[in-house]
Amino acid sequence: MMIAPMNVSIFQGSRCRINTLAHLWSGNLHSWTRRYSTTSKLHDSKIPGIDGGNTKKWTRRPITTKTEGSIETPQRSKPSSIRHEVLDETVSASSTLNIGKTEITQFQKLQYCDVQRESYEKLASLLTIIVFDIETTGFSRESERIIEIALQVLRGGKNSTFQTLVNPNKSVENERIHGIKTNMVNRPDVPRMKDLIPILLQYVSSHQIPGGKVLLVAHNARTFDVPFLISEFSRSSIEIPSDWLFVDTLPLARELVKMEGSTLLKAKLEHLIDHYEIIREGDAHRAMSDVKGLALIFQRLTFDLKLSVLDILEKSFSASDLINQKKKKSSG
């Protein structure tokens, strides 16, 4: 963990800057720590899975989810009972919040940072970061539909990943992109979006820290994933919770492309995966494969760009931000 003073912030005047978000999660850390042990903090992490430690345990099981009375949002829905897949990934989070004694001592010497550190730690401790991705039948959020969605909670722990196919109630014409065929999703046992939304809300809520916010991360989130979610939620007459914030990794990748000395030429997800030498788990353009890749990319990007949690929050936006932005443009 690197700590250095910083002078500018829209949140508060001066503050401490913590140049990595890695301490907020553990689920993926081991995957790139092996390749990118460039910091002593990461090098010293005792993470299950490294060097013959515990390995990730994956089990696939059908579940029945009941949402009645369990969603803390105003948009309560009828109880639903849908079979879908949850991939259990058991990953210890114990290493991520540990700070070495030396680091604490050095930190404590920065007297002027104490108040800011307290605020930072409070903010960080209340934040749940979730990487997500959707596959769709095309680019238009008006005429096309979501056919797959995947999420990964970066903090790790039980049920840290979620994925499901979605019944679009229309044919899939772009199978060549993701390999998802019409007969894979147009089935009665595949949930439609209106059935899935209450489950999604419950899943996110179950990982949300009381009083905290959720930070949902996606590549090209601002102009693709989030507008698609807004449209799908709207069709189901459900609002996206106001405590969901979104971060788009595309502008972050573009910052890295522009950075002096950077070898990243394009901001596409595939270029980022190549750039960081990430080994894919599964096929490209399948939601969970892209989520797992992006989870690693997000960690590397925030490290390379020296972004703290506050920096990321400054770049975040809400669903209502996009809706209001669109209304302004329409009226203007």
Add this chain to the structure above:
DNA sequence: GGCCCTCTTTAGGGCCTT
């Protein structure tokens, strides 16, 4: 469709998502 860049801003084209 929004963002970004430039041979620009009274515009146009490329990128990025499926």
